[in-house]
Amino acid sequence: GQSLEQPSEVTAVEGAIVQINCTYQTSGFYGLSWYQQHDGGAPTFLSYNGLDGLEETGRFSSFLSRSDSYGYLLLQELQMKDSASYFCAVDYGQNFVFGPGTRLSVLP
């Protein structure tokens, strides 16, 4: 079966660093990706981990450990505009399966 877990909510202050975790119970996938979705908007692609390790894209980094069935999204130098929902998604090639999402609130 396919099962991904994320914390439902995370709160942090502007300028801080926050880590959003994603644990999964699945196998045979190509990679783990992350998406951002603002209220009322569409999901937008942030990052993709095809291999274990850290991928860095500006203020955002993402990590995957297949042996630990675990990944995370790291957001640095938080800004108010980072307040949004964040979804991890497993890539099965022909389609993705999304996690339930984590709502990040950035406080001034």
Add this chain to the structure above:
Amino acid sequence: NAGVTQTPKFQVLKTGQSMTLQCAQDMNHEYMSWYRQDPGMGLRLIHYSVGAGITDQGEVPNGYNVSRSTTEDFPLRLLSAAPSQTSVYFCASRTSEGNYGYTFGSGTRLTVV
């Protein structure tokens, strides 16, 4: 380059009515998918396609049909709308090459009364 275009943006249907949600992409992506998103929940896969003429069911396919006659278009048909189909529907596409994510359309907000 418009990306993924969904129409309509909003729709209200009566129970039992049928309709088609349109989705078109101009990026020559092979893979296309339809997801629904309910309040406070993640995205659930309805149907997907890996190329023209090839479609398959996702997690929640009941009550929906799809077809893929061209690379560009991937319409979603609601056969007989039910209140349980009230949701936001997203169409997405991606290339089959490389480690890239999906590009999503702006969504269709559907209410079934």
